[in-house]
Amino acid sequence: MSDRPPVVVTGSTGLVAKHIIAELVKRGHAVRATLRRMEKADDVRRAVKRLGGEAAQLEFVVADLEQRAGWDEAVAGSQIVIHTASPFPMAQPDNPEDVIRPARDGTLRVLEAATRAAVQRFVLTSSSVAIFYGRDLPSDHIYSEADFTDETRTDLTPYIKSKTIAEKAAWDFVQKNAAAPQLAVINPGFVQGPAPDADLSTSHELYRLMARGVYPAAPRIRFPVADVRDVALAHAEATERPDAAGNRFLVGSGQLTLFELGRILAREYPELSSKVPKFELPDAAVRALAYVDKRMRTILPELGATKDYTNAHVTSALGLRLRDADEAATAAVRSLRDLRLI
Template sequence: MPSDSQVVVTGATGLVAKYTIAEFLRRGHNVRGTLRNMGKADGVRAAVTRLGADASKLSFAVADLTSDAGWDDAIAGADAVVHTASPFPISQPDDPDDVILPALDGTLRVLRSATKAAVTRVVLTSSTVAIFYPSGVSAGHIYSEQDYSDETRPDLTPYVKSKTIAEKAAWDFVESTPGAPELVAINPSFVQGPAVDADLSTSHELYRIMAKGTYPAAPSISFPVTDVRDVAAAHAEAAVRPGVGGSRYLVGEGRLSLYELGRIMARELPDIASKVPKFELPDFAVRIAAIFDRKLRTVLPELGEKKDYTNAKVKAELGLTLRNADDAVVAAVRSLRDLRLI
């Protein structure tokens, strides 16, 4: 795409979206962000300005994942669309459709409007949770972009199902719809890196919970980590690089446990060291506690899982050098202290 092309980024208030908008603006593109209400526009402008981007080429349109209204106008004239908007609750809902339907229906609304507008390429923000939960894999399996989670598994949370169902539906749409845009899926792992304002992501909200001393012990789970700055760069490269249409990209570097996240917080912010988790809970205790604590239900699919994965494809095809997990977490913790949120 020419540097002054029009890019639409959905869900503009999200952490990944703000960094992605700033990335495109720094590259000279015009960006239109979608919002559920225009009252959030000034906050997004301020955030991308703090990230070193010129917000004069940023505009906004109102569109909601749960309604057809506004999407055709929001996407009209776009050369590329980056669809980041998707619900990510810190507590799992009683009704899975509260998460699944907005993710699925919103993705299809974006793709239908992008097809009408003759958009060349749509970049979908998926997740490694759409990769890491297939059925029937053997011990020692190395996960990659070839893997798809099995959304029919009864042990998966609504969030995991929502990301898997939405991504699969997106691939089905572009394969079956004449004139559909090219699709690229970005599958980030646990997103860390610096917070940009007080409108925190679910990932960053975890540190505020830890800093309050809410959980003296942590579930024994670990996961790949990625820095939001690398996630934004992956989205931008996926939108503009020739030859990558039809691809998925797993974005992650290293692995950390919840307990290790707490140790990093204690190391970087000694004044709250007494509040972070002191030990790891056995899995059976986590399952019992999750009956009463909805936040813990989010981690249940990770119990007993230590997944090996490869990030070779995103490095080779999108040309990225990923920040390591420890640095990404340190940046997150330090940013929250700088913002006086912990």
């Protein structure tokens, strides 16, 4: 094990967390990873090893975002905490608080424990959705880290609200508590890139649905795309660079529509061409379908939205050269075939 204090990574079973852990151990850090059930530890070890990380540099502790117990022990003796854990449901819940509460309260629980432990740096995994939904912006607006979503908008999904509220709560906490750690925030776009195991993220599960022919047509929406490998690099750099403190970093390169994601899947595996979406649905049809298919409600705020953005800050401040959207999506679908999931 490294003789440096361990970096704590929460939510270790998630796609982003696994890539972060692998990147950290490759850099020589010891990592203390949190999970809700210890029986998942071996799965994370295998995923980290598949990503080129040395599992001997990894230890696990049990801690749940909805419980205070365990967090003081989880962060004890650490100087850096990376908080990735947050719910991301495929279908939106009937009660928005089922997503908002654990995202907000969980972030504050970990921050409070980190403050008690005199942690120096806290890196929060937020999302580009905490940036892209302001109010009364011009149609040609170029989004950046200076923008914040207005969580009071009534057309937002619980997930968008949860990420925005949790990030704002974190900034408010560190501003009001002098002993709080320095805060840096990573705001990834729609996360693509290689999956290390069969415990798929919501974004990767989308390809499995397409490969099964679940979506013969696609809503007319597009997403800023971030490669998970770049997201992991951004987190690692944000822990190591002193001037990253107090900053947000929007991670993404290019955009893709859902229809284009299907085309990439068909391009890589022509035998799936008959399964992927054949055309784009009119917005009115999507809104009608959302009454009966909860999964469709997730994307309603995207209909007709434009999200032109700049990644100049993350590339200059963290020194990253981001993979483009097509490369990220291609890596995602190839990894699913390698795992024999499509």
